[in-house]
Amino acid sequence: MGGVVRQVKDVRLGDHLCLAFAHEAEQREVASAFVTAGLERGERVLYFTDGPTGDRVRRWLEESGVDVAEAMATGRLGIRSAEDTYLAAGRFDPDAMIDALREEVDRSLAAGFAGFRVSGEMGWALRGMAGAERLEEYERRVTALFDEGVSAAICLYDTRVFPADRLSALIGSHPGRVQMNALVHEGPLRVIPSFDPAGSRVLRVAGAIDHDSATAWSAALRGAIGGNGLGGDLQIDMSELEFIDVAGLRALVRTAGELEDGRRLRVTRLAPRLNEIVRLVGWDQTTGLIIDAESFPS
Structure with a gap:
């Protein structure tokens, strides 16, 4: 699989990367580091969960030293469900999702943040939701938004649930991949x-x-x-x-x-x-x- 491979500590504005993980421990380490780094750099950060609550993600971040309550209260951090983001229209619409992300980028810059970063759990695409078959198209097209250099994204794919051929196509729809920091x-x-x-x-x-x-x-x-x-x-x-x-x-x-x-x-x-x-x-x-x-x- 081609493209850039970046350690999570080296992710920068302009990156649109994916993580194909085999266990939640790897997801946790990469996602926590990505979110924490964004907050430390003065960027606004959103995390989209594949589930109705963000309690699991809040716990990860708190154990990483983030004051989650303060970060959310001041608008520096948002944790939202897939139903409220990718599937807000009751189906997956790539055009609507790209427009929504652009609004989040513009809102972040207008509020004085140094940039915008987002990470999303993608398991919702396997639940038979209308439009999910357009996910590869979305991943290719949304890269143009991040190429503008003021935002960054990591898309999270669980290798235990995604079929190998679909996973390969989705990874190939990103300009690069992210991995845990090197020992x-x-x-x-x-x-x-x-x-x-x-x-x-x-x-x-x-x-x-x-x-x-x-x-x-x-x-x-x-x-x-x-x-x-x-x-x-x-x-x-x-x-x-x-x-x-x-x-x-x-x-x-x-x-x-x-x-x-x-x-x-x-x-x-x-x-x-x-x-x-x-x-x-x-x-x-x-x-x-x-x-x-x-x-x-x-």
Whole structure:
């Protein structure tokens, strides 16, 4: 999937991005960071929920340090339902929705805000509402509004409920995607956290792990096992890894050994040549370390 990929801390006015998440924990982290950053920058923020109340979102924001009552009372923050926004006309009308967002942008600027940002949960599109089949059209067309550079949006899609082909089309209707902030983003190494559908943490590793990045790599692994409050296995997705030296592999083994009983470090999509090294050295027999069978060459 092409387009820009931006960490949530780097989202800027002019962005129209989507988040395809596999668990509410990832949605919560990205949405909370997006809303909080907008408030801190003096922007007006709206959040559209897929449900009748915004209690869940209020709780997220309060736990992130936002004074939700004050922000809503002063008009800096609004939390609205899909029925009052996307489906205000009793159906989904792309033209009406784009006009409504433009009014919100104009209102925000007229009130002296530095900009406008909005995030919306998109599950309502699967409930058979009239007009929902035009959602891809809407996502493509509304980009022009954000391209004006005074507003930003993150559209939230749950990968557990959207059919894969529809999800791919919707993601492709956005200029780019957003992801959680990197645990490591230095030199050639990037370690991006996410969550699997069970709520266990996943670390997606890209680039290279060598002498220069070994310390940061070890720190990321330690932080992940210490901060995975949801429990379960820690998954390391190495599909985008280009190189890892022996010291980097040793860090994996060491981390697996530090997990409490019952938890495992599961490495997926490791390159065949690296799988072979792990097996030759015997590290694949390490207690708590799982190298998924599908990663091995046939």
